[in-house]
Amino acid sequence: MPSATPAALRIAVIGTGPGGLSSAIALSELPNVSVRVYESAPALKTHGAGISVNHNGFKVLELLGAREGVTGASTNPTVQRNAYTGEIVDPGVPHDPEDKYEARRVRRLVLQESLIARVPKGLIEFNKKLVSLEDLEDDGVRAIFADGTDTTVDLVVGADGIRSVVRKHMVPDYPLAFTHQVGWRTLVPVELLQHIPDLPLTTTSWWRGAAKSVWLSPVDELSNLKLMEFSVRTYNEPYIEGKTVSWGMPVSGEKVLSRFKDLDPRLVEAIKQVPEGGWMEFASYAGPSLDTSVAWGKLVLVGDSSHPSAGGFGSGSAFAMEDSWILARAIEHARKSTDTVADTVVEALRIFDTIRVPFYKSMNAFRESQKENIKKMAQAVWDDFDAELRRRFASDGLGVKRGQGFLSFVYSGDIGKTWKEFVESEKARNRG
Ligand SMILES: Cc1cc2nc3c(=O)[nH]c(=O)nc-3n(C[C@H](O)[C@H](O)[C@H](O)COP(=O)(O)OP(=O)(O)OC[C@H]3O[C@@H](n4cnc5c(N)ncnc54)[C@H](O)[C@@H]3O)c2cc1C
Incomplete structure (x- = not known):
């Protein structure tokens, strides 16, 4: 049994x-x-334009007390279309107004503001770029910043994204690679698109082409619809030294249009309406699963730093929030069986890894299994394209139907339930 009150645990969160x-x-x-x-x-x-919040996202937002205000447009139905003809190849799952965890497309800013509102004032220091970490053995870990300052803590939480400096200290030669997928995103006032006949503006539509797709979605409640989101992407972009950069680079409308001008005329006209300066480019990078997301008994990775997975199937921010919530539960739990701060952290990181690593490994295995499908789509010949698209949607072979097949494991997650199951399994382990 632990003695008295444990000493204060010092934590530095990066990002x-x-x-x-x-x-x-x-x-x-x-x-x-x-x-x-x-x-x-x-x-x-805030990078990007809109973001999908699925069942798993709403569940963890509730646990964080940050759900209120995260409103947007239901993504049911997401109508799948042939991007060249506009024909519907799959009508999607009907909207269920009774389902309070139904997936929604929301403005990224809305999600960010809901989280910020819950962060106690004065916790965040800006202009603090982590450059290195030093293991001080029994005295914790020193985080050193680009401005020459440093701090010593018991635990460093690496929430520093896909090019994580914290991860570099754990896996120096981690092979992050360009996936040849590039996305361009923007939010457009709905009135700029309303003149285009038959362009769907009140439902989400996903227009599938060979090696490219266009996602068009409202991001506000329909009763207050102001902005539509374009998220367009290609799957076979070449790598260009010095220009293929991860996140949120401004890009010209001309460049975006050059990739999509062979699509349905409604889409081409809609893409032309985006005001110059509106588009941002996102080149997607990914890397293999880690066998552990903790190190030194003092470092832990949360979010994209631990699983650079090219967007995380549109749920990467939910994964990051789930990681964080589980980390807090793990510390709380570990304190019950440990005496010192160092032991608490070591035990908490063991629990964290036990829960999160298998999850990310399954997700990564699924992503790997989809590579072949994406490659086939990229090579699809036009004559066969419509039939192939329909076949894949009918069989869910593309793995793209939200809430179905493997992806239901991702989107319908409930991290509170996962935690309860873990606690039960630990109790059983201890009894046995
Ligand atoms: C095109 C695209 C579409 C996506 N769509 C969705 C979606 O629909 N739904 C969804 O849930 N997710 C989506 N994602 C994924 C989602 O954006 C990420 O999973 C999520 O942002 C990860 O959060 P994070 O906090 O781990 O990292 P990030 O959001 O990358 O934040 C990292 C932070 O760390 C800071 N930082 C980096 N290095 C340092 C350092 N050395 N020192 C200090 N600070 C540092 C950065 O400035 C940044 O603020 C998408 C991603 C992409 C690229």
Whole structure:
């Protein structure tokens, strides 16, 4: 049994994406913990345009007390279309107004603001770029920043995204690679698109082409619809040295149009309406699963740093929030059976890894299994394209039907339930 009150646990969270903000919320709610958050940027930033929040996302937002205000448009039905003819190849799952966890497309800013509202004031320090970490053995870990300052803590939470500096200390030669997928995203005032006959503006539509797709979706409640989101992507972009950059680069409308001008004329006309300066480019990178997302008994990766998976099937921010919430539960739980701060952290990281690593491994295995399908789609010949598309949707061979097949494992997750199951399994393990 642990003795008296444990000493305060010092935590440095690196990054203020969904992973960093949710870590700040979940960890700062624990008693006897001191949390500081360090962000390299000068202020909070929002990359991208819209974001899907699925069942798993809403569940964890509830646990973080940050669900309120995360409103947007239901993505049911997501109508799948042939991108060249506009013909519907799959009508999608009907909207269920009774389902409070139904997937929604929301503005990224809305999600970010809901999280920020829950972060205690004064926790975040900006212009603090982590450059290195030093293992101080029994004295914790020193985080050193680009401005020459440093801090010593018991636990560093690496929520520093796909090019994580924390991960570099754990796996220095981690092979992050360009996937040849590039996405371009923007939000457009709905009135700029309303003149286009038969362009669907009140439902989500996903237009599938060979080696490319266009996602068009409202991002507001339909009763207050102001913005539509375009998320367009190609699957066979060449790598260009110095120009293929991960996140949120401004890009010209001309470049985007050059990739999509062979599509249904409604889409071409819609893409032309995006005001210059509106598009952002996202080149997607991915890497293999890690066998562990913890190290030194003092470092843990949450969010994209631990599973650079090219967008995480449109649920990467939910995964990051789930990681954070589980980390807080793991610390809380570990404190019941440990005496010292160092032991608490080691035990908490064991629990964290036990729950999260198998999850990410399954997801990565699924992503690998889809590579062949994506390659086949990229090579599809036009004459066969429509029939092939229909066949794949009918059989779910493409793995793209939300909420069905493997992806139901991802989207219907309930991290609170996962935690309860873990606690039960530990009890059984201890009894046995
Ligand atoms: C095109 C695209 C579409 C996507 N669509 C969806 C979607 O629909 N739904 C969904 O849930 N997810 C989606 N995702 C995934 C989602 O955006 C990510 O999974 C999510 O942002 C991960 O959050 P994070 O906090 O781990 O990392 P990030 O959001 O990348 O945040 C990392 C933070 O760390 C900071 N940082 C980095 N290095 C340092 C350093 N050395 N020192 C200090 N700070 C540092 C960065 O400035 C940044 O603020 C999409 C991703 C892409 C690329």
